[in-house]
Amino acid sequence: MAGLGEFELIDRIRHRAATRADVRLGIGDDAAVLAPRSGHELVVTTDSLVEGVHFAVADAAADVGWKALAVNLSDLAAMGAQAAWATLALTLPEPDSDWLDAFLDGFLELATKHQVALVGGDLTRGPRTIGVTAIGWVPEGRALQRGGARSGDAVCVTGTLGDAGGALALREHGRAGDAVLSGRLHRPTPRLAAGVALRGFASACIDLSDGLLADLGHIGQASGVGAEVELARLPASAALAQAFDEADRWPLQLAAGDDYELCFALAPSHLEQARAALLAEGIAMHCIGRIVAGSGVCVIAPDGSDYRPPRSGYAHFGGDGA
Numbered sequence: 134m135a136g137l138g139e140f141e142l143i144d145r146i147r148h149r150a151a152t153r154a155d156v157r158l159g160i161g162d163d164a165a166v167l168a169p170r171s172g173h174e175l176v177v178t179t180d181s182l183v184e185g186v187h188f189a190v191a192d193a194a195a196d197v198g199w200k201a202l203a204v205n206l207s208d209l210a211a212m213g214a215q216a217a218w219a220t221l222a223l224t225l226p227e228p229d230s231d232w233l234d235a236f237l238d239g240f241l242e243l244a245t246k247h248q249v250a251l252v253g254g255d256l257t258r259g260p261r262t263i264g265v266t267a268i269g270w271v272p273e274g275r276a277l278q279r280g281g282a283r284s285g286d287a288v289c290v291t292g293t294l295g296d297a298g299g300a301l302a303l304r305e306h307g308r309a310g311d312a313v314l315s316g317r318l319h320r321p322t323p324r325l326a327a328g329v330a331l332r333g334f335a336s337a338c339i340d341l342s343d344g345l346l347a348d349l350g351h352i353g354q355a356s357g358v359g360a361e362v363e364l365a366r367l368p369a370s371a372a373l374a375q376a377f378d379e380a381d382r383w384p385l386q387l388a389a390g391d392d393y394e395l396c397f398a399l400a401p402s403h404l405e406q407a408r409a410a411l412l413a414e415g416i417a418m419h420c421i422g423r424i425v426a427g428s429g430v431c432v433i434a435p436d437g438s439d440y441r442p443p444r445s446g447y448a449h450f451g452g453d454g455a
């Protein structure tokens with residue numbers, strides 16, 4: 134465990150970070166120089182992770198590194214973008230090279246999986262906080278957005294819902310952890326291939342970070358429509374179904390955040406093409422409801438009655454997150 138200086142730590146990062154052909158100048162100068170593709174638009178997003186808010190002091194540094202990049206790549210996925218570059222602003226309480234090495238293990242493992250080059254960043258002292266900016270690209274005019282959903286569209290999601298919330302709920306209730314569920318919480322899979330596959334099919338798209346009701350609510354607001362979701366159609370993993378009965382898992386699937394699946398609207402004429410395009414990427418798609426005229430998200434119980442969830446999402450500054 135060595136306490137290194139700022140420049141030695143940056144050097145450590147620079148030596149481990151991979152590059153790519155479109156990085157003209159990466160870590161080491163005053164700023165990075167990147168070559169955009171002609172005929173494409175840049176897609177840029179930033180998300181921060183704060184110790185004690187987004188991750189626990191006891192969480193493995195490698196998992197924190199993975200997740201810090203994953204949540205940003207998930208935002209690119211929701212836009213239908215291909216990921217290319219990232220920057221990393223690290224605030225650390227002390228120059229702890231062991232923590233940094235483990236953090237980079239997770240961060241760079243995910244970066245390598247998606248050919249993302251770490252091209253710059255910042256290093257300061259203070260309460261542990263990780264700010265990542267991710268940059269990707271889409272062909273001109275092809276970015277998916279929240280605002281295009283139309284009444285009559287199907288509401289669909291990739292993967293399964295509620296696993297990350299299930300991992301947290303097990304921990305909060307002092308129950309035995311489940312490896313599959315905690316893997317989904319600590320190492321979420323950004324659905325980049327799904328976002329690209331949905332270009333030209335999805336009328337609106339968002340990634341599920343705050344919970345289905347809150348995030349589908351954002352599609353509804355941006356599109357000027359409402360939505361109905363059927364509880365009986367919410368996809369659950371075997372691990373979630375085994376750990377929770379339906380009454381306990383529905384609130385997790387509707388309102389717990391951190392799943393990082395994509396939620397999107399599809400005109401009925403695009404359903405089968407979209408399903409095939411996702412399957413070709415090895416990603417399952419489930420239709421869970423429909424876009425309707427009006428506003429707000431209604432949830433329909435298996436017996437056809439209205440279902441009122443206990444809470445509708447995670448909001449940092451109060452409010453119900455919807």
Ligand code: ADP
Nearest residue numbers: 143146160161162163164221223253254255256
């Ligand atoms: P400046 O003082 O000009 O902002 P810095 O000393 O902060 O430069 O950074 C030197 C170089 O190291 C820059 O290229 C910067 O992008 C890079 N860098 C600094 N911190 C990080 C980090 N946490 N991850 C990746 N690159 C970093």
Ligand code: MG
Nearest residue numbers: 163254255256
């Ligand atoms: Mg700097």
